[in-house]
Amino acid sequence: MRSGEGEDVPDPGAVGRGGGRGPQVLESTLVEVARENGTSVTAVYLLPPDESVLQLAVLGGVPWEISMPWARVALESSTPVSDAVRERRLVWVSGQEELARRYPRLALIVPYRFTLAAAPLTTGADTWGGLVLQWPASHPPQPSARERKAITGVCHRLGRLLRQAADDGSPVRPADEPVMLSPPRGRTAGPAEAQAAVDFAERIPDGCCSLDVDGRIAFVSTKAAELLGADIPDLLGAKPWEALRWLADPTTEDSYRAAILSREPVSFIALRPPDRWLSFSLVPDASGISVRIAPTHSAHVHAPVTPAPRARPSLPAAHGRAAFLYDLMHLAATLTEAVGVRDVVDHVADQLLPAFGAAALAVMTAEEGRLRIIGYRGYTAQLMERFDAVPLTADTPAVRTLTTGVPAFFGTFADLERDYPPAVLQDDMAAWAFLPLITSGRPVGSLVLAYERPHPFASEERAVLVSTAGLIAQALDRARLYDTKQQLAHNLQAGLLPHTLPHVPGLDVAARYLPATRGMDVGGDFYDLIRLDTTTAAAAIGDVQGHNVNAAALMGQVRTAVHATAGAPPGEVLARTNRLLTDLDPGLFTSCLYVHLDLAAHRACLATAGHPPPLLRHPDGRTEPLRLPPGLLLGIDPDATYASTEIPLPPGSVLALYTDGLVEAPGTDIDEAVDDLAQVLTRSEPRAMDTVADILIQHARRSAPRSDDIALLLIRPVREHRRRSDGDRPTRRPTGPPTGRPYNL
DSSP states (O other): OBOTTSOBOOOTTOBOTTSSBOGGGGHHHHHHHHHHHTOSEEEEEEOOTTOOEEEEEEEESSOHHHHGGGSEEETTSSSHHHHHHHHTSOEEEOSHHHHHHHOHHHHHHOOSOOEEEEEEEEETTEEEEEEEEEEOTTSOSSOOHHHHHHHHHHHHHHHHHHHHHHHTTOOBOOOSSOEEOOOOOSOOOOHHHHHHHHHHHHHSSSEEEEEETTSOEEEEOHHHHHHHTSOHHHHTTSOHHHHOGGGOSHHHHHHHHHHHHHOSOEEEEEEETTTEEEEEEEEEETTEEEEEEEEESSTTSOOOOOOOSSOOOOOOTTSOHHHHHHHHHHHHHHHHHOOSHHHHHHHHHHHHHHHHTOSEEEEEEEETTEEEEEEEESSOHHHHHHHTTEETTSOOHHHHHHHHOOOEEESSHHHHHHHOTTOOOOSOOSEEEEEEEEETTEEEEEEEEEESSOOOOOHHHHHHHHHHHHHHHHHHHHHHHHHHHHHHHHHHHHHHSOSSOOOOTTEEEEEEEEOOSTTOOOOEEEEEEEEOSSSEEEEEEEEESSSSHHHHHHHHHHHHHHHHHBTBOHHHHHHHHHHHHHHHOOSOOEEEEEEEEETTTTEEEEEEESOOOOEEEOTTSOEEEOOOOOOOOBTSOTTOOOOOEEEEOOTTOEEEEEOGGGTOOTTOOHHHHHHHHHHHHHHSOSOOHHHHHHHHHHHHHHHSOOOSOEEEEEEEEOOOOOOOOGGGSOSSOOSSOOOOEEOOO
């Protein structure tokens, strides 16, 4: 009700969630606004105190079921109402294409034509929530002065209501579900008039029925029930696509949604099994939808549609809107899983080409003043090389789209040639869509879709393409950032690993490092070969826990510690390194295997800190894992000790050191994997270690998908007959002789 001053007075009987008044106090004002301004949808979002999420409190003109995805809207998200509330300004969206350009996610989920306004509910410095008003698609693209004044006025009134309720100690709180506004009706019929309306409907030769706002059948004529092949009692109160299995096609429900949200007439054709085609014409208003049902001869003969002020464009016949929505929502879901730029391009090509019937695409970005092609599908490499690195000063549609952010659609080559007279047909395509990839207001690239036949781009399809490009832009921006960070991390790791192995007389060595599969961060696997003097050397391999930059940095510290103590007994090298790591307390653990090589005595001394067992291939080809005394991982206990094991290492034998990425795989027993690797090493004939390393890596790749980094170091003593020269004097003396228990072979 109203007070003497013309202001609404809150109803003390309405209660919201968590105490306070319920949103019912806003209902009369919103009903009046909808009636006076001709809105098709009216909604109020409230901002609970100490929260950053807007919650839907009052809703009218659209079913709650359709609006559920937007029941809670994060204040920092990119939606019309959140932007309006956060920036305290009116947000006006003139139509579907503007919605697609500014709010691509929303446009994908609601690919229908309408005009929308969102405004904040404020009093002074206080923000209470936001108002959303929606008009039919026939509304002019810009608000009239009267509408702007009406929006400002209703926001002021609602703000005053919310302020008054808060000052009274009973602030308005949203409930778990919004208050639903009753649909406005032009008039109410009495019993006699209602029966006359039924008689009128029964005399119509075609069938007819009425759907309420929720899509449930409120009335159905006898002829309509006959055409549908169902009894009237079975239809009343049910949704057509739920009551009739043959109408459970996405097109049926999508047509209902399109009619409700756009308030435009919609028609579609459906096949009632086995061979009866029916046409459905939907005419909506605020109270529901009137449906005319008539037989038709085939799917290609459409029932007449009640003329609308503006003809409703359609997507290509091969794909209904529901199918398009499914395809694009699937693309959106897959893009959330994309990691790098290559992933994004692959997902886009896999989903977009079949969804839109295109034959080719190319994704481009701007780099150093040039347009660079970062991915393509359907084009030849030679053609892409021709277009790659085009200067951003060139007058081409791809460059103009990227630099201006304005999409361009050419249904034929004549259309393209008209806008770009120098254009020469080079890709044997007949139609093109050039789409800007824009995120956070800045272009990150452009996308071109090409079609083999002339393709008229209806406005609705253009809007879907533009909104899809917005989603791709966001995924591409994230992917480029990920790739940059990954490249930096891998560069860090590569800089910490030895670029080349030192030449050690009497040793044939080879090393390999392979990063994990795509989608994983940088790891901490490392290896090293250290020349101590003319007859001794040291080898180390290890794996720092984790896959991030911290792991790579710690790997560098471990390598430095090993270098600093190399030449000491292996157990002492690991103990000193362990004490250093525990002092640093990085929160990461490290496995490590250290080997002291005595090339004159043809022996090796080994110690392990929780590392996989090395493999020893004897000169006769027999290979076995060396089960060394286990040692605690580095970085856990500063007082941990590490036992050493001494083994013979004659010329012709091979010592293989590796990290767990070479043998570990999901669902694989690691002991069996080590044994399999030993058999592969056994079968490798005596040859250069580089060749053997490639054989072992290929085996790992073939055996199972790998999700961890791989480091491999192969060492083979060889006989060298040479006289020591002054240049062979030792560069570092061992701090003590390597000691350890003999390893029984």
